[in-house]
Amino acid sequence: MSSLALRGLRVEYGGCAVLSNIDETLARGEWLCLIGPNGAGKSSLLRAVARLVEYSGVVEVDGRSVTDFGARELARRVAFVPQDPLLPDDMSVVDYLMLGRNPYIPTFGRDSAADRAIVADLIEELSLGVYARRMLGTLSGGERQRVVIGRALAQEAAVLLLDEPTSALDLGHQQHALELVDRLRHSRDLTVISAMHDLTLAGLYSDRLLLLHQGVAVARGTANEVLRSETLAEFYGVSARVIHETDGTVVVVPLRTIENR
Amino acid sequence: MSGSRSAWWLSGGLAVLVAGVVGVTLGPAGPTWWRVPIAMLDHLPLISLDSGVSEAQWNIVWQIRAPRVVLAALVGAMLSLAGASYQGVFRNPLVDPYLLGVAAGAGLGATVAFAVGRETTTTWAIDPVPLAAFVGGLVAVVLTYTIGTAFGRSRSATTLVLAGVAVTSLTTAMQTFVLQRNNDVVRQVYSWILGRLTSATWGDVRLVLPYIGVSAITLLSYRRIIDVLRVGDDEARALGVNVAMVRIIVVLAATLGTSAAVAVSGLIGFVGIIVPHAIRLLAGASNRIVMPLSMFAGAAFLIAADVPGRILTSPSETPIGVVTAFFGAPFFLFLLRMRDVRQ
Numbered sequence: 001m002s003s004l005a006l007r008g009l010r011v012e013y014g015g016c017a018v019l020s021n022i023d024e025t026l027a028r029g030e031w032l033c034l035i036g037p038n039g040a041g042k043s044s045l046l047r048a049v050a051r052l053v054e055y056s057g058v059v060e061v062d063g064r065s066v067t068d069f070g071a072r073e074l075a076r077r078v079a080f081v082p083q084d085p086l087l088p089d090d091m092s093v094v095d096y097l098m099l100g101r102n103p104y105i106p107t108f109g110r111d112s113a114a115d116r117a118i119v120a121d122l123i124e125e126l127s128l129g130v131y132a133r134r135m136l137g138t139l140s141g142g143e144r145q146r147v148v149i150g151r152a153l154a155q156e157a158a159v160l161l162l163d164e165p166t167s168a169l170d171l172g173h174q175q176h177a178l179e180l181v182d183r184l185r186h187s188r189d190l191t192v193i194s195a196m197h198d199l200t201l202a203g204l205y206s207d208r209l210l211l212l213h214q215g216v217a218v219a220r221g222t223a224n225e226v227l228r229s230e231t232l233a234e235f236y237g238v239s240a241r242v243i244h245e246t247d248g249t250v251v252v253v254p255l256r257t258i259e260n261r
Numbered sequence: 262m263s264g265s266r267s268a269w270w271l272s273g274g275l276a277v278l279v280a281g282v283v284g285v286t287l288g289p290a291g292p293t294w295w296r297v298p299i300a301m302l303d304h305l306p307l308i309s310l311d312s313g314v315s316e317a318q319w320n321i322v323w324q325i326r327a328p329r330v331v332l333a334a335l336v337g338a339m340l341s342l343a344g345a346s347y348q349g350v351f352r353n354p355l356v357d358p359y360l361l362g363v364a365a366g367a368g369l370g371a372t373v374a375f376a377v378g379r380e381t382t383t384t385w386a387i388d389p390v391p392l393a394a395f396v397g398g399l400v401a402v403v404l405t406y407t408i409g410t411a412f413g414r415s416r417s418a419t420t421l422v423l424a425g426v427a428v429t430s431l432t433t434a435m436q437t438f439v440l441q442r443n444n445d446v447v448r449q450v451y452s453w454i455l456g457r458l459t460s461a462t463w464g465d466v467r468l469v470l471p472y473i474g475v476s477a478i479t480l481l482s483y484r485r486i487i488d489v490l491r492v493g494d495d496e497a498r499a500l501g502v503n504v505a506m507v508r509i510i511v512v513l514a515a516t517l518g519t520s521a522a523v524a525v526s527g528l529i530g531f532v533g534i535i536v537p538h539a540i541r542l543l544a545g546a547s548n549r550i551v552m553p554l555s556m557f558a559g560a561a562f563l564i565a566a567d568v569p570g571r572i573l574t575s576p577s578e579t580p581i582g583v584v585t586a587f588f589g590a591p592f593f594l595f596l597l598r599m600r601d602v603r604q
Contacts, residue, residue, distance in 0.1 A: 075501030086493035090546040103501040108482045
């Protein structure tokens with residue numbers, strides 16, 4: 001059974017379609033990366049899967065439509081990390097991670113020993129021990145990203161949605177964050193959908209790419225199949241050199257269009 | 262962590278107890294102050310002490326001061342808890358318990374009740390002023406909520422707050438109109454607006470207790486969820502919270518309690534903003550601590566604030582709203598300064 005299936009997915013804002021006719025099936029443990037220019041519909045797709053926007057069509061998790069689930073049930077199956085998460089400056093890292101346990105804690109109850117153990121394990125796994133008691137406002141960009149991913153993992157959901165997970169990070173931290181997601185998806189068998197702007201990194205870490213343009217899927221496949229200079233010229237309006245390395249890595253380098261001197 | 266929490270609960274309880282004892286001990290009439298605690302012990306079961314307090318003097322303590330202290334505690338606790346709750350669900354540190362028009366609506370209700378004529382209404386079985394204030398406050402909030410949700414797509418918090426501003430303006434204008442037509446009650450209305458606990462009776466306590474009780478229990482049971490809302494509506498929804506419903510329930514509960522408090526005490530400003538903030542500065546921002554601790558601190562603060570009002574300008578009284586602002590504002594600035602120094 002597929003872990004996640006989208007059929008005829010369509011999202012409209014004010015009567016205007018921002019996403020239409022999306023069909024996609026992901027197996028357990030698979031990583032799909034959404035690429036495309038700004039406004040292509042990447043975030044809308046992620047938000048529809050997390051049921052944060054109205055949509056038509058079908059979104060299925062583990063063979064059941066997400067509309068069958070209550071909000072808490074859905075949060076146990078799908079974890080969502082927005083592009084610009086709101087981190088209260090005066091909340092401690094451990095309290096923030098505990099928010100991820102909300103779908104398991106009764107509405108009027110409090111965190112159990114099991115919840116605290118799961119958060120403690122996460123702190124260990126993500127090497128957050130030194131930050132655990134620190135306030136979120138004191139963390140650097142890379143540390144914040146790790147904490148946000150940690151909060152999503154605390155939900156113990158099989159599907160992880162990441163909207164631009166590396167947009168605010170330097171090259172080293174981008175690599176660390178994506179390595180972390182890659183390691184966790186293998187160890188926890190997570191199904192990942194991420195929206196990303198860096199095409200080289202997108203191709204490097206994901207299994208498949210889905211190129212969106214004006215809300216429509218215009219190309220899909222492996223990095224080798226999707227990342228072609230003519231495709232990028234057509235949909236990004238960019239002239240870029242695409243280098244296919246012998247080890248399968250695809251490197252996208254934008255070309256300077258104005259002659260030097 | 263739990264150790265420091267216990268210390269906070271203990272301090273909160275102690276503050277209320279000390280303020281309560283001071284509150285019933287001091288006053289312009291009645292027994293010598295140091296005899297009062299002895300008389301109180303004497304009235305406890307199984308304890309017999311010679312306090313030297315006559316029956317008439319004990320009546321001043323029990324029938325006049327005690328209900329006033331208990332009412333101050335209830336109103337202070339309610340306004341502080343409502344303030345903390347509103348600030349939590351709207352993620353806005355500047356909102357107060359009167360945000361959605363409770364104050365203006367209650368003011369209009371009370372003004373109308375005064376305008377009808379105290380001479381007429383004194384013969385009524387029930388004092389109409391608290392009742393009119395209560396109804397006025399609730400009507401204003403229902404109006405705010407109806408407008409806010411009718412015009413705001415997806416029930417946005419901002420639209421609701423703006424609707425509150427509009428309803429406040431409207432009801433204030435109506436109140437001004439009624440006052441213009443009834444110049445003779447301006448003084449009474451003004452004194453009511455500044456807040457008073459002067460005429461508090463055990464009847465008032467019984468009147469507000471059910472509303473404040475239901476409101477407080479509801480709000481406190483949502484304090485963990487209000488903490489989840491701190492990461493924003495979208496993320497809270499993605500974490501399984503029904504944000505719109507939580508916001509409705511918290512707003513309605515806070516409003517119900519506030520309306521009841523306003524009905525018996527008038528408009529006591531500043532408590533709902535300053536107390537939760539003071540607690541956040543001292544004990545951290547988690548609503549699981551801020552909300553219950555604000556109740557203790559609000560109760561102690563209002564009991565204490567009521568004491569200078571009845572002694573300083575005796576035999577006339579200084580409105581409690583004046584005292585809360587006069588002492589509250591510098592204290593709050595002191596706390597802000599302390600935080601800056603600590604950081």
